[in-house]
Amino acid sequence: MTTGGSVWPRAVQAVRRREPGSSQFRGTVWIVTYLLFILAPLFALLLGSHPPARGFWTEFSVALGYSGLAMMALQFGLTARFRYVTEPWGEDVIYHFHRQISLVAVALVVAHPIILFIARPELLSLLNSFTAPWRARFAALSTYALLALVGTALWRTKLRLRYETWHLLHLVLAVVAVAAGVLHMVGWSFYLADPWKRALWIALTILSLGLLAYVRIFKPLFLLRRPYRIAEVRRERGDTSTLVMQPDGHAGFRFRSGQFGWLTVWGSPFKISAHPFSFSSSAAAMDGRVAMSIRNLGDFTSQIHDVPVGRRVYIDGPYGAFTMGNPADLHVLVAGGVGITPMMSMLRTLADEGDKRPVLLLYGSKTWEEITFREELEALEARLALTVVHVLENPPEGWTGERGFITAAVFKRHLPRAYANHEYFICGPGVMMDAIESVLGDELKVPLSKYHSERYSFV
């Protein structure tokens, strides 16, 4: 199963399906647009008429408050799964940004009253919600809701909250935080005397809540009319089950190998939580059938092998930027455990298309018996210019292949030395991906643009 150092032929350049420059351009446009959405409504308040200035620190704290509220409202846009927004980065990075920027929003929103109270101590009486005016009570409600939202997200497992319970609470607290924040702002109306300014901020709020309605009401209505049926449930090695799903009454959708979808098995698409899984089937299939191979990791995934054939399910997709498209002399797929699933889609697609580009798969598994798709990978080696290198944590007696984990030494033993010329795809447990990214970036000096990873630890 292992290969020694071998001479790799130059690749026949495959058809490029994606221009890397366009993704970088879209990423730049993305971040500039994001900041404009936060700051433009704030600076719009300087137009037209406005009341006398109140001192630097008061004005600064108010600007922080407005910015924090705009940032909170934009959070609905980040999780609305708009492909044009997520494609430059990948869904998991957008969710990561969503989590991290929420901490900034909290800091801005909390800094607003703290600075205000220091600059104007007479306002401390507003902390008494029993005697404070309604506009101050809304401010307190918004702040407490935001703190509860972030706290329950950070400490969900410590608080022993089930994922679905936490998710519903998260949505409710988000709506309360934004709505109460806007009511506080409109109630105070210091900068909103002009009707158009009031209308602008109310419109922004309606827009952000409208995004939530899109994700939670309109999108599920669309999915309800495009169901799938379970056509087959296959047991695979490594305590994994493959669900093969057939579109029911519609043509289905096309996806790129490496992408994923949100799957709802038990319940309707209105159910609060769907689960993201990579497609493991060939993207070249024309009949609309898709497959997802799911490992038993507890909770939802432990019930997958019991899903009956014929059951109606729903798939929201495709999503993801984890796709082949850039030309390279060698594509290196690095998979750990169930991270093999997007790689299987890539390899099956190459086989169906008769694409003979050189591919090296480094596949880490616990034992020889648990290697998911082991036999199929052997067959694909015969059909493609594919070399599979298994790396076993607990190899059988007499094993002469790679053992332990995928390390820099493993890369150096199996890759041609021009490491920066290859294109890398990494998928597996988070710890493994951190280690591999470190090897590629720090030890092998592979540029960031040459390796791609996608993670699914959304919360």
Place this chain on the structure above:
Amino acid sequence: MRRLLADRLVLASALIVVLMSALFALLRVTGRHAGG
């Protein structure tokens, strides 16, 4: 690594927002948009 980039963008966004908020306050108090 894209997450590292995302973290840097978060920090940059925070810094830009704070600086722009300070600019907003300066414009208000220095008379350009003092109002009244």
